[in-house]
Amino acid sequence: EADIYQTPRYLVIGTGKKITLECSQTMGHDKMYWYQQDPGMELHLIHYSYGVNSTEKGDLSSESTVSRIRTEHFPLTLESARPSHTSQYLCASSEWTGGTGELFFGEGSRLTVL
Amino acid sequence: AQSVTQLGSHVSVSEGALVLLRCNYSSSVPPYLFWYVQYPNQGLQLLLKYTSAATLVKGINGFEAEFKKSETSFHLTKPSAHMSDAAEYFCAVSGSSNTGKLIFGQGTTLQVKP
Numbered sequence: 001e002a003d004i005y006q007t008p009r010y011l012v013i014g015t016g017k018k019i020t021l022e023c024s025q026t027m028g029h030d031k032m033y034w035y036q037q038d039p040g041m042e043l044h045l046i047h048y049s050y051g052v053n054s055t056e057k058g059d060l061s062s063e064s065t066v067s068r069i070r071t072e073h074f075p076l077t078l079e080s081a082r083p084s085h086t087s088q089y090l091c092a093s094s095e096w097t098g099g100t101g102e103l104f105f106g107e108g109s110r111l112t113v114l
Numbered sequence: 115a116q117s118v119t120q121l122g123s124h125v126s127v128s129e130g131a132l133v134l135l136r137c138n139y140s141s142s143v144p145p146y147l148f149w150y151v152q153y154p155n156q157g158l159q160l161l162l163k164y165t166s167a168a169t170l171v172k173g174i175n176g177f178e179a180e181f182k183k184s185e186t187s188f189h190l191t192k193p194s195a196h197m198s199d200a201a202e203y204f205c206a207v208s209g210s211s212n213t214g215k216l217i218f219g220q221g222t223t224l225q226v227k228p
Contacts, residue, residue: 006157031214033214033215035218041220041221042204042218042219042220042221043158043204043218045215045216048214048215058215059215090157090158092157092158094214102148102160102163103158103160103214103216104160105150105157105158105159106157107155107156107157108155108156108157110155
């Protein structure tokens with residue numbers, strides 16, 4: 001069973017606030033990902049990391065930033081939230097061996113910006 | 115570039131009927147293909163994956179999928195739908211570079227009627 005945790009599960013905040021979505025995994029995976037999922041729509045990769053001190057932008061441009069100081073931790077930060085950031089954010093990790101690795105997902109963080 | 119197309123954003127079946135969710139992919143290299151399920155307010159859970167071994171792949175909860183290279187398809191089936199199968203289903207293909215990124219289809223909502 002996958003052990004990847006996201007907090008908070010739900011967050012409602014006002015415009016202009018700084019928020020951090022936490023993601024932690026206990027599987028020792030090197031690769032971690034953030035996907036953004038709008039209601040009724042597909043998932044879009046916004047950030048990924050190959051390991052400690054490695055972060056890359058994904059396929060969908062995002063105003064959020066990420067950091068990877070520890071293997072198990074991959075937080076996502078929005079410096080100044082706007083209503084357009086309202087979405088569900090899914091964190092995932094993978095051991096990725098030779099192209100057959102599956103992604104393990106957290107339960108998601110649903111962000112609403114008023 | 116790789117891509118995934120899921121035909122039909124909504125599929126409705128009666129309990130006990132055959133479930134067929136369609137997925138077509140585009141890939142310039144031999145693909146690795148995945149089906150994920152997402153229940154309301156949860157993350158994604160792997161149903162099954164194709165990794166160039168047997169073309170008929172069996173997954174959890176009675177689902178299976180067949181890889182057909184000539185049709186570039188990876189359709190998901192289940193002989194008899196249960197009410198608990200109602201969820202969002204995503205087909206995904208591994209990215210072209212060795213990053214572990216998955217490219218997701220737009221998702222298909224499965225409704226099961228009593």
